[in-house]
Amino acid sequence: MPDYLKNGLGLGGDNTKDRSPLLPVRHQPDFFVCDVFDAALKGDSASMEHPIFSLSKKPDMKPRRYENGANWAEVKPSAKGLATVFDRDILIYCISQLMAALNDGRQISRTLRLRAYDLLIATNRDTSGRGYLQLKESFIRLQGTQIETNIITAGKDIWDVFSLVDRARIVKESREGRMQEIEIVLSDWVFQAVEAKEVLTLDRRYFQLAKPLERRLYELARKHVGQQTCFRIGLEKLCNKSGSQSTLKEFRRLLQSIIVDDKCHDHMPGYSFYLDEDIVEIRRKCAPERPDRKRVQLKTETYERAQGLAPGWDVYVIEADWRNWIEKKSIKPWSVDAHFLSFCKRRGKYPGFL
Template sequence: MPEKNAKTLRWEKSGQFTLEAQQGEEQGDLFICEIVNWLVKDDIASMEFPLFSLAKQKDTKTREYRRGNKTVRIIPSSVGAATVFDKDLLLYIGSQIVEARNKGLMPSRSAKISSIDFLLGTERGDGAGSYERIINMLRRLRGTTIETNIPTGEKKVTQTDGFSMIDTYTVLSGKKGSRKIVDKKTGKSEEVETEKVFSFTVKISEWLYNGLMNFEVLTLDRGYFKLSSPIERRLYEIARKHCGDQPIWKINIDLLAEKIGTSRERFKVRQDIRQAIQADALPQYRVALDPSAAPDDVVFYTRNTAKLSMELIRTNCARWFQTLERYDNVEKWRKQKVLPASVLPANADV
């Protein structure tokens, strides 16, 4: 039964939470996402497992990952799998839920979001295509099914759950104006009406909500939202979870590929890593390759040079560090002769 005077949890721009009476709301509080300065919080489970597609085009391929007794299966809908860029919405909502939890409050799973606040808060533009991008993001998040036996919260018995990252969504939009669309074949143009999303309400999954409410999260650098490469976003998440505050952390390239969520061949993964090394865009961390390992180790290390130097001296690893393929010796590695993949045998590893 609907409550006549349900209350809405609201974050005021002054930095305080208040409860406001809302007429006709469904039973349960509606969390209004209005935090001005918020720390980016990422749930640990999705940092560990590649739940989101790296594709920039529609991805309808079912993916499955196993580690020990943990299994994750991602089943897209006809509109495609939820992407690492769609995850921005979950980061936005989750960060504000955690902030409310830190204040001793109990925010609900249903959140109301101002479109402009979301777009600006996650470094997105408010262009003519914003309506279509938001609605497609919601469709993918709602339509992608995740089957997992990863326990969250205080559950002691492992069970397999099937869910979407969001249960429901409602979008409020209106006419924004019109724009010209040109047919590339005929050269003819026509005026089409454009929509603007004013706000939208999302109910996140209980699985995600449990993790947030139990503080199963880590803080991300806001520079994460500026990363335009899906691979770089995953590399940063993996580094944040596993390297954390350590000066150095390394991982086998094949295991890293699993965590990234790519099925590309090893030499292509190595190319992706090299692009990330050269771009040197990850917040907090840098990436390197250790060619002395077989097949290769990928090394993550802090951008804090003083902290890094102390660790290299303490572990007597300065000489080893100099042999790594790093951002500051790219030219050296470029000059090394590598045969094109087309002339290598099928089992070659370059």
């Protein structure tokens, strides 16, 4: 098991019920050199919808096929096993970099040259020698995992077979053997999703989620709840969509454990999960209100217009930032809807704004 997971799983010391299930924040924001945290974390919606990545912490050598209506995907491992949800961190980092550049009006390409250290810092990973070794292993799994699918991306309905990463190589290496610069060539499938802006904003605590299933449940919640207050799904269907290889009984137990942990620690970003027999209800979490401050309400159509002004962003994330800003600055807008839409327009044009 990777070292950077042990503390969050309680394997590095005494495990107590009072300990947060979240992984610790390993690096302070001052060390974030790249733009990814100045803008927003982004994940492609196709792999959030479909179970492309393995939830196993051990080498997963089992091919699998997932079907959802007319859409299907077959995922086959390499000699090193299937790409995992933790390997997905690399794609999230790359997609976030590309979207920041795209929103800034810069040209983008499938080939990215990055500092390995920045990637490790941004994804909340260990920067020791072992951290660099695990990064290499992630690249091998991402390049080796083969996906055959008819899932539509960028409005194209085609049969395709590909790896998530076409190529990864070390451009420079230090005397100690650690990676300094890496070059990544993304697959057309991933890059087309970026060009079409078929991406969704992720909460920054995503990289602190220690359990693979927690990450997968958050992705599914982020993809399906959207502007709804809640989303309901059958337990068996959720198990299939998550990519879990557990029995339904074991999946129920794992989900119930996460629900209990979240009630105690409120560690799941943005969404709460409720299990009622064989139905799972996913609800958006609301920030607690100050008792001495009345919350201004936005119109339903305002949220719809906001999405057009800041494509690819989660309007509820922008709303939380806007509310914090007007409170901090003691701003009392004459028209809250117009003020919020202006804020969204600036966020869409300048991703680093606030």
